[in-house]
Amino acid sequence: MDEILMEVEEKMESAVDYLRKEYRGIRTGRASAGLVEHIKVEYYGSPTDLRQLASISVQEATTLVIKPFDPSGLKDIEKAIQASELGITPNADGKVIRLSVPPLSIERRNQLAGAIKKMAEAARVTLRNARRDGNKEADKQQKASDLTEDECKKGKDSIQKLTDQYEKKITEILDDKTKEIQET
Numbered sequence: 001m002d003e004i005l006m007e008v009e010e011k012m013e014s015a016v017d018y019l020r021k022e023y024r025g026i027r028t029g030r031a032s033a034g035l036v037e038h039i040k041v042e043y044y045g046s047p048t049d050l051r052q053l054a055s056i057s058v059q060e061a062t063t064l065v066i067k068p069f070d071p072s073g074l075k076d077i078e079k080a081i082q083a084s085e086l087g088i089t090p091n092a093d094g095k096v097i098r099l100s101v102p103p104l105s106i107e108r109r110n111q112l113a114g115a116i117k118k119m120a121e122a123a124r125v126t127l128r129n130a131r132r133d134g135n136k137e138a139d140k141q142q143k144a145s146d147l148t149e150d151e152c153k154k155g156k157d158s159i160q161k162l163t164d165q166y167e168k169k170i171t172e173i174l175d176d177k178t179k180e181i182q183e184t
Helices: 002-024 071-083 106-143 149-182
Strands: 040-043 046-049 054-060 063-068 097-100
Touching: 002 106, 002 149, 040 071, 063 071, 071 097, 106 149
Parallel strands: none
Antiparallel strands: 040 046, 054 063, 063 097
């Protein structure tokens, strides 16, 4: 039963981590390195994360400064930012790229709030699938006489507690991100 619980918890933890990573890329009214660090840049023929090619810093609350480690990669980085769905035009001066993050309109804030709710719901579905798989595995092992009926019931209760715990985490992450988006 411990193996089943560990496997279920791993799946749930990866769902929560994935949600956090997805939320990092969602633009709020403030500049954040998380907006651009995962943008793929075509660098010597292979797609590479921007954070591996440049230092990313927040200059002011609304400005990001991207300084490439290799100055010859500046144009590639600029193209990748333009091709991304950020909706921000890069401003390059030959050594660094500046991104001015414009404030969000109320309509855009509401769109983002809807999008992050959908992402959270997808993460919850992943949790429920992990719970279902864990419960099926427990039933299977009980039928094979590897687990007693009591062990199976206790295991299912533990799986449900894990599910509740991770759903609470997702709700907290969603509430924090919603609050961040709604701030002006």
